[in-house]
Amino acid sequence: MAEVKLTGLSKHYGDFAAASNVSFDVESGSFLSLLGPSGCGKTTTLRMIIGFEQPTAGDIFIDGERINDIKPWLRDLGVVFQNYALFPYMTVAENVAFGLKQRGVEPAEIKRRASKFLELVGLPGKEDRFPRQLSGGQQQRVALARALVIEPRVLLLDEPLSNLDAKLRAEMRFELKRIQNETGVTSVFVTHDQEEALTLSDRIVVMNHGEVVTVGKPKEIWERPTSAFVADFLGVENIFAPDGFEPGAVVIGGKRFAAEHDGQGNRLVGLRSTDIEIGGDADAGLAGRVQQTSYRGSINTYVVDVPGIARPLYISTATDLPIGSNIVLKPRDGAVLILDPDMEIAAA
């Protein structure tokens, strides 16, 4: 187990900053996700930790030791990629044994450790198969065993579940969590899937355009996203400019709703579609008209026009709302998010 620290890490390709002043700590034994849209610099950051890319600026520390100038294979890291990258002409056992052989471990000990880690990843008895004789999920388990068998200081994973179908992906997510818990290995996990990051991580680093936008625990980031970009990326459906702010409140469509903010203007508000109540006192709420509905099973999402708000609101509710019906709606107590405007809001 080891602690990882990045300070002011940047990677420039010519004029282009693929990663810019990236700083964060990964506590020993914890699981941290780098979350962000395609091209935001997640892989670039991971590759600098691995040693495949040399930083343009900044430092990488493992347990307080600066590792910028240490060769990748001497950094003692376990790495798992999206495409498994197993050796096709080696059996499962040989794949898993590879790192131990390179390190000159005794054959009997290699066998013992390879079996132990294949058991850990849920693949006992598959030692003599070749990668092509395994499913994608099984191959990814082999890749995980191969990375863990050397008992690395840090495990680095770049979208390891992306090639799996939805069901297997969800299953492997639990497996990965279990394996990380059992080994206690410090892990840095790259993903663009918010749900994956939320369920797996102790902490999440959200990136955009090569920069760190926010760092926090999943619950903090989910419940209190601080910026429009983060809120949007985490699936907050309604983000818009309010009429204005008053002490302890925000004015939307001419009505006041309680909201905590520091009195600074130029903010946006965010409202999850599931955080809007329907019915109640017409004077205290907003009048809206249902324009569209999308059936999702037990909960449906409605697009509702609200005079005074430039964009229609998305509302998710179990209540059946026919198109054209007039409703009264209001945010649930405490549900109005106040967001820094770090993103363009598309016109309605």
Ligand SMILES: Nc1ncnc2c1ncn2[C@@H]1O[C@H](COP(=O)(O)OP(=O)(O)OP(=O)(O)O)[C@@H](O)[C@H]1O
């Ligand atoms: N060797 C390179 N030369 C020039 N530009 C590069 C190089 N490697 C990466 N980039 C650019 O840097 C940016 C960040 O790339 P990176 O691979 O880190 O993104 P990512 O967040 O991992 O995205 P994805 O989710 O699509 O994997 C991209 O715009 C990419 O095109």
Ligand SMILES: [Mg+2]
């Ligand atoms: Mg990537």
